[in-house]
Amino acid sequence: xxxxxxxxxxYDDNKPLTKKPKRDTTPNNIRSKLATDRDFIDYxxxxxxxxVDNKSNIPExxxxxxGCCIIPKDVKSYLKYQRTIIKTRFRVKYxxxxxxxxxxxxxxxxxxxxxxxxxLTVDHFACSNPLCSNPNHLRLATYSENTxxxxxxxxxxxxxxxxxxxxxxxxxxxxxIIKKEAVNFDYSGEYNTREDKDPLEDYIK
Numbered sequence: 043x044x045x046x047x048x049x050x051x052x053y054d055d056n057k058p059l060t061k062k063p064k065r066d067t068t069p070n071n072i073r074s075k076l077a078t079d080r081d082f083i084d085y086x087x088x089x090x091x092x093x094v095d096n097k098s099n100i101p102e103x104x105x106x107x108x109g110c111c112i113i114p115k116d117v118k119s120y121l122k123y124q125r126t127i128i129k130t131r132f133r134v135k136y137x138x139x140x141x142x143x144x145x146x147x148x149x150x151x152x153x154x155x156x157x158x159x160x161x162l163t164v165d166h167f168a169c170s171n172p173l174c175s176n177p178n179h180l181r182l183a184t185y186s187e188n189t190x191x192x193x194x195x196x197x198x199x200x201x202x203x204x205x206x207x208x209x210x211x212x213x214x215x216x217x218x219i220i221k222k223e224a225v226n227f228d229y230s231g232e233y234n235t236r237e238d239k240d241p242l243e244d245y246i247k
Contacts, residue, residue, distance in 0.1 A: 076136050108178045
């Protein structure tokens with residue numbers, strides 16, 4: 043057959059085009075046998091530690107109520123959920139195809155092995171810290187519940203943080219400057235003043 047001759051493809055105009063099936067992004071359950079395997083639990087615990095130095099900058103009132111965050115020893119990204127690599131021996135033993143699982147989902151399943159996680163999110167309701175895998179900071183929630191309550195929770199956290207900081211003299215100084223000079227204040231730390239001059243000029247001597 044001549045290499046220059048391309049094979050002609052015939053299309054049936056009466057046959058509807060088939061769309062590529064969408065990838066299933068529904069959160070999967072974690073096998074209870076894996077979550078109760080003492081060897082796996084010891085392995086998972088060896089990859090995390092209790093953040094007693096509060097490197098995650100969690101407000102003190104949360105730590106007093108729910109305890110410190112538990113974070114990975116090797117953090118890949120401070121803005122993303124962390125992963126637990128599933129060792130080959132566990133994948134073979136329990137016929138698991140996945141190479142990794144989310145840390146916080148693993149921690150929750152270890153604490154509550156009888157819970158079915160399929161189709162549900164594990165919400166950081168206490169700390170809103172994606173690094174955290176402390177079961178005391180976690181709960182099951184639907185996507186809609188997680189999205190709605192996340193914004194309400196962060197707003198309440200900010201209010202409590204401000205209330206806590208207002209008790210410190212150093213913060214009162216800056217708060218008065220912002221309230222007096224700022225028109226719009228956003229969380230990036232930038233603000234627009236009513237005058238073009240440096241708003242701190244009168245305060246720094």
